[in-house]
Amino acid sequence: MSGLLFWKDMLLCFAALFLQERGLSLDRYTFLMYLCYLTYAPVYIAGPIVGYNAFAAQLEVPQKNYSFAQISWYGLRWILSFLLMEGMTHFFHYNAFVVSRLWQQLSPFEVFIISYGVLNFMWLKFFLIWRYFRFWSLVGGVETPENMPRCINNCHDLESFWKSWHASFNKWLVRYLYIPLGGSQRKLLSIWVIFTFVAVWHDLEWKLISWAWLTCLFFIPEILVKSLSSKFQATSSLGMLVHREFKAIAGAVTISCLMVANLVGYVVGPSGIKVLISRMAGKDALPSLAFIFTTFYVGVKLMFHIRDASKNQG
Known part of the structure; x- marks a missing residue:
């Protein structure tokens, strides 16, 4: 004793x-x-x-x-x-x-x-x-x-979207999953573990697992593009304009991918993927999809102006 x-x-x-x-x-x-x-x-x-x-x-x-x-x-x-x-x-x-x-x-x-x-x-x-x-x-x-520091309609990339959704849970995931799994050095692999964990944490359903894996699939191009664009520094006015337009197009693509992932996860489900693809692959759907993409592109440009105004205000 x-x-x-x-x-x-x-x-x-x-x-x-x-x-x-x-x-x-x-x-x-x-x-x-x-x-x-x-x-x-x-x-x-x-x-x-x-x-x-x-x-x-x-x-x-x-x-x-x-x-x-x-x-x-x-x-x-x-x-x-x-x-x-x-x-x-x-x-x-x-x-x-x-x-x-x-x-x-x-x-x-x-x-x-x-x-x-x-x-x-x-x-x-x-x-x-x-x-x-x-x-x-x-x-x-x-x-x-604060868990919702930014409006959902003011996010043009997946990384900022998830940081401003459930922000406190995101910090928890970074501390207990992202960093132990290797952090930015193994980002392309760790996102699969993290999003699968998030899906199971919500509920053990196939539609949520499908949502998580689709999100990771769409996340990979964004990670690669960001790593490449960080090495490119535009100095001329033309270069800055091209870089900004490229970012706007990439943002529109990201929002479209996010919409598809949420369609599978919360609207059509895994069983409705074939029906959705057949509808989207039809000739009648092309004008509608082009209009939707153009709308997202204009929306991303507005997001740029809002953030520039915020920076100018300090």
Whole structure:
């Protein structure tokens, strides 16, 4: 028994020194504090992921980055977003077309519109869930990561799309999967493991597995193009114009690929791939697909202007 007490004291001593070097106190690491972390509603009910150290530190010293007026405005914006969701569910019936399988009777252009509507509906749904719990935690004095820092319609590449979707989960994946798997050195291989894990984490369904693998398949060209474009530095005005146009076309291709992946994952499913391909391969579908691609190209150009305006504003 004395030997166990000796090792226990030694362990506590080393833990105290380890925490002291990092500016942390041993009092934070108690069973009561850990139980509080596990049962804090904004963290565990579909809320954003926040680390234990950050949570414990903000219980001792509540966050001061947000004033009462800023938190109130955050809550008001959530109410306006909730009203927008109510309007969408009453006047736009994207999910009804998906569930009833009526999409099989529609043209490829209409199927793409339904997919785009479903994607925006999903974004707004998770936006409301995550921001509600973040607002709750801010009222309690605990600041948690923002999961929807950018609108879904302001992402022209897959990397920025996933970084701004479930941002806190993305950070968790980077820390516990991406870096241990080799990071940027083995990016082409690690994305397959990561997206398969994400699909299984959501639910064990073939349509989600198909969505994950299609996303990885579309991710590979983007990774290769980015690695090549980083080595190219345009200096002349013509070179910068060509580079910008190339990025806009690449962004339109990326959005089109993202739409196809979400069509398979959330609209047609693996069983409907053949029907979708046969529809898209028809001669009547070519004008519609060209119009959709042109729309995405114009949208990417608008995204460039928005980001340039944001940079100019500091």
